[in-house]
Amino acid sequence: MEATVTKQELETRILNLCTAMTKSCPEWDTALIINRINQYYLTGTMQEGLLVIKRNKTAQYFIRRSFKRAKEESMLKDSAVCAFYPMESYRDAAQVMGSELGNTLVETETLTISILERFKKYFSIKTLHPADSIIFGVRAVKSPYEIYWMKEIGKKHKILLDEVVPGILREGMSEIELTAELYEKMLKMGYHGVTRFYQFQTEMIAGQVGFGESSLVETNFDSPGGMRGMCPAVPIIGNRDRLLKKGDLVFIDVGFGMHGYHTDRTQVYIFGAAPSEEAVRAHRGCIEVEKRAAELLRPGNIPAEIYNSIMQDLEPNFLKNFMGFEGKRVKFLGHGIGLHVDEAPVIANGFTCPLQENMIIALEPKKGVAGVGMVGTEDTYIVTDQGGQCITGGEKDIIIV
Template sequence: MTMISNPTKEELENRIAQLFNMLNTAENNFDTAIIISKVNQYYFTGTMQDGILIIKKDGAVAYFVRKSYDRAQLECQLDIVYKMSTYKDILAVIPQALGNTFIETDIMPMALIDRLKKYFIMEKINPLDKIILSLRAVKSDFELEIIAESGKQHQYLLENIVPEILKEGMSETDFLSELYCRMVKQGHHGVSRFNMFQIEQIVGQIGFGDSSIYPTNFNGPGGMLGMSPAVPIIGNRNRYLKKGDLVFADVGYGISGYHSDKTQVYSFGTKPGEKVIEVHSACIEIISKLANLLKVNAIPAEIYKEITTNLPNSLSQHFMGYGESVKFLGHGVGLHIDEMPVIANSYKIPLKENMVVALEPKCGIVGVGTVGVEETYVVKATGAVCLTGGPREIMVV
């Protein structure tokens, strides 16, 4: 397993400089940016603490940390860390008048904003989320190295380890538990992080047979019955693997904070039926077409339209979700499993080199389950390069 170091001082300085430039060219005038997301704090500081990162128009950058200040000092390569007990302590470094203020409006609670307003004056609040996500969408060489390593481990996991785990009579939760254990032992960083608000996920979406077409609140084309209505994830304790079942494994993998995304479908104990093979093969055909369209300056909305208006007959029902289809064909991957760009009709920003995108054409089959593929690609000037091994037919185990 390749050991990956934390981001260097130069890497962090470059990220902050890019954010500063984007804020200065934003539609609304920029005076102050406040970052509370731990993932975004890690992206700009190299550490993830109970803290608040503030960037000012005059170039000042300060990271105020409540816990752990000592760890932040050890991990952050920049001389920007200040100890904080309450937000009042920030006034020793940052003036009270914040002016036109950019914050992560998608995740910052109103209660936190109210606490900040006890000590600071914000002229106007502007959304910061999409600015940071668009910056994070283009990966550096440092990030690509990590994601490529994740992709290699991911491929080995689904092609070699999963077939060893699947045993007749095991429950879905047995499968997921053993899979998680093997993932962590191999090098997985132990979590699956999503940008979507209030999304919980352990390992990914897994299901035996028609469990993988059960309705789910997760915005993906697969399904999962889960533990209970209160915990609709992880798998079902009472669904046992039997001969003839399809096994759907949509797994998020990651190392050093960065993810890859990949799906493999298995047929347990026997070859899948002709209809199943036909639909799965059609999904492989779609992902090949998608990958060929994944080029620098390509418009995701145009890619989406081209693919969805020319679907093969075998995908005419339940494509991208059984009953309730999702309205995308792929999504960015990085510190979160769901990032920008999105291959969807509403996303019209051109693709750039070094964007990382997971493509996932899938289809539900009545009474059978979900089939299809998902692979992670990096957009290069010469075309898309797959980081997770490439799509495979249904594996018989």
């Protein structure tokens, strides 16, 4: 399949979003899209600009830079649904489409006060409404194009963690060296170079890498795993001073991405020794949780009910340090994934919209083991009538290297 998104698919995405916005906010008149990933999803190109969608199901894409590149990349350039215009400032957009926006939907997680003030210089907005959850709801159900590429990504992700990583690990290497060599291998396999998150101010190059108890260190990232990181100013990537030694647990939780899309997987290794019985029990307990959760990834099932049915059945001893370690524990079992690693739906309390076929969800049950590190699993699944279809290889025991 071609990597370029077709005109028909892009037009369908815009129309689907219009339908969803009307259902969620019947009084809407205009939607302003400034998030570059959302712009890419709807236009097939990622530029600095403003995508305006009107209630009549037409769109106008105003591009500051690069208009030339947008015209080269996007299949919408000849579409009746969306027109492209060069833009120096929002004044140019207002001159083309008029200043009256009426009831306006915006991405509240992206729109800053300063950008909003610039909007207000040239546009009249009657009311503001959040568009974030509406857009995520549309993006959550993947098209055949998206599923094809995420399956291809999942195949490479499996090879990376099952076959490539064991050949990289060597005694005395630092976490930074492992991350650097892992990143090089990923790029050569087709990785697009960055793992993207929607969560505000979240940075990640590939994912979390840690030796031993480094994988238990608390972070500012909403994940059960941990890492020491480079330094307080850059608490990601890995630590230069933590060197791999025999008996170390190696925790690798990385996204793999191509053409903008990602899968998510975690694999745990033990270097130069056998894992302890405690680590094996904890890890295999996580495998069983993943299997049970995957079986429930069926259309119509409620994410919050999946979460609670599994959590309520876990033994108190297993729940200790489950989904984190000591004070740092997250309150979910999985998350949607696609153009961002952290998408809807989330397998957690509060998410009550039923699952739909072709949603894609990463399940990641993990458990901290004192003095050892983080164990557990993560794989990416497609929601189907038969339960979750794994596209990253499936849960594995701790790999002995």
